Amino acid sequence: MAQHSLQIAVFGVSGRMGRALLTAIDEAKATALGGATASSNSRWLGKDASEAGGGAKRNVPIESDPALALRNAQVAIDFTLPEATSVNLAACVRARCPIVIGTTGHDEAVRAEIAAAARQIPIVMAPNMSLGVNLLLKLVELAAAKLDADYDIEVFEAHHRNKKDAPSGTALALGAAAAQGRDVKLAEVAEHARHGNTGVRPRGSIGFSVFRGGDVVGDHTVTFAGIGERIELTHRASDRLAFARGAVKAAQWLAGRTPGLYSMQDVLGL
Ligand SMILES: NC(=O)C1=CN([C@@H]2O[C@H](COP(=O)(O)OP(=O)(O)OC[C@H]3O[C@@H](n4cnc5c(N)ncnc54)[C@H](OP(=O)(O)O)[C@@H]3O)[C@@H](O)[C@H]2O)C=CC1
Numbered sequence: 175m176a177q178h179s180l181q182i183a184v185f186g187v188s189g190r191m192g193r194a195l196l197t198a199i200d201e202a203k204a205t206a207l208g209g210a211t212a213s214s215n216s217r218w219l220g221k222d223a224s225e226a227g228g229g230a231k232r233n234v235p236i237e238s239d240p241a242l243a244l245r246n247a248q249v250a251i252d253f254t255l256p257e258a259t260s261v262n263l264a265a266c267v268r269a270r271c272p273i274v275i276g277t278t279g280h281d282e283a284v285r286a287e288i289a290a291a292a293r294q295i296p297i298v299m300a301p302n303m304s305l306g307v308n309l310l311l312k313l314v315e316l317a318a319a320k321l322d323a324d325y326d327i328e329v330f331e332a333h334h335r336n337k338k339d340a341p342s343g344t345a346l347a348l349g350a351a352a353a354q355g356r357d358v359k360l361a362e363v364a365e366h367a368r369h370g371n372t373g374v375r376p377r378g379s380i381g382f383s384v385f386r387g388g389d390v391v392g393d394h395t396v397t398f399a400g401i402g403e404r405i406e407l408t409h410r411a412s413d414r415l416a417f418a419r420g421a422v423k424a425a426q427w428l429a430g431r432t433p434g435l436y437s438m439q440d441v442l443g444l
């Protein structure tokens with residue numbers, strides 16, 4: 175391991191994204207795994223990170239305490255569960271360590287904790303770290319600004335059967351981008367459930383629908399449905415490396431920044 179490598183702690187190293195991150199860290203220039211965690215009842219605790227993620231031995235034990243994982247780290251990346259983000263974030267604030275948050279499904283309370291922590295440490299937070307989705311967010315905002323409410327907006331997302339939160343963080347961000355383009359508040363126009371006698375579609379609403387099944391990595395489509403035509407803007411992720419590479423890029427970008435809450439749009443200069 176080169177002495178000058180950026181040491182990255184991975185919170186949730188044994189998960190789907192954690193394993194992809196190990197590959198992305200190996201691929202990137204001058205980055206190395208500096209610490210790793212899993213849940214307190216994980217079967218991987220105490221083992222070397224390579225046992226959970228594959229590849230050569232790294233001499234990085236998997237801890238349950240995020241503070242221990244931060245001892246040799248200069249930046250952290252969190253892909254865990256919403257409640258774990260809160261604990262990981264507090265450890266980063268204590269250690270004055272920047273953090274990239276990829277976890278989705280946080281409630282208002284955790285979002286407020288993140289905003290407060292960003293006054294003390296630099297944070298990148300994004301529900302989707304891929305270049306493609308971040309460009310899609312811009313395209314959706316533009317389309318929504320150009321097409322009036324004669325075009326009904328629907329957001330569809332599909333994910334693997336193990337995903338815990340719905341709609342996906344990305345779907346909500348796409349809905350927010352559409353609302354921004356229309357100059358309305360998503361919370362006031364979002365339709366999250368339809369069942370039974372729903373009545374006609376409220377003009378200007380933004381609908382969400384969710385598929386869960388199999389091993390779908392992540393599909394998102396925003397449809398603008400008018401009379402006689404439809405525009406569909408779609409992103410399909412086929413490999414978690416697309417997210418993991420973005421997260422490592424965010425970690426590299428974050429090192430040495432001043433405290434603040436940054437987005438992937440900031441990292442990618444979009
Ligand atoms: N921003 C983005 O680009 C992307 C975001 N995501 C989001 O990332 C998150 C993780 O996804 P994914 O990797 O598929 O999930 P997994 O369930 O595969 O992995 C979760 C990881 O978190 C660990 N973990 C669970 N609970 C805790 C806890 N209380 N404390 C510490 N660690 C814990 C697990 O450890 P163990 O299982 O060993 O006990 C595991 O390593 C989700 O919120 C998902 O929506 C996913 C893809 C892309």
Ligand SMILES: O=C(O)C1=N[C@H](C(=O)O)C[C@H](O)C1
Nearest residue numbers: 278301302337342343344392
């Ligand atoms: O849980 C996942 O898998 C994914 N979650 C993110 C989300 O909620 O938007 C991003 C990606 O689509 C995969």
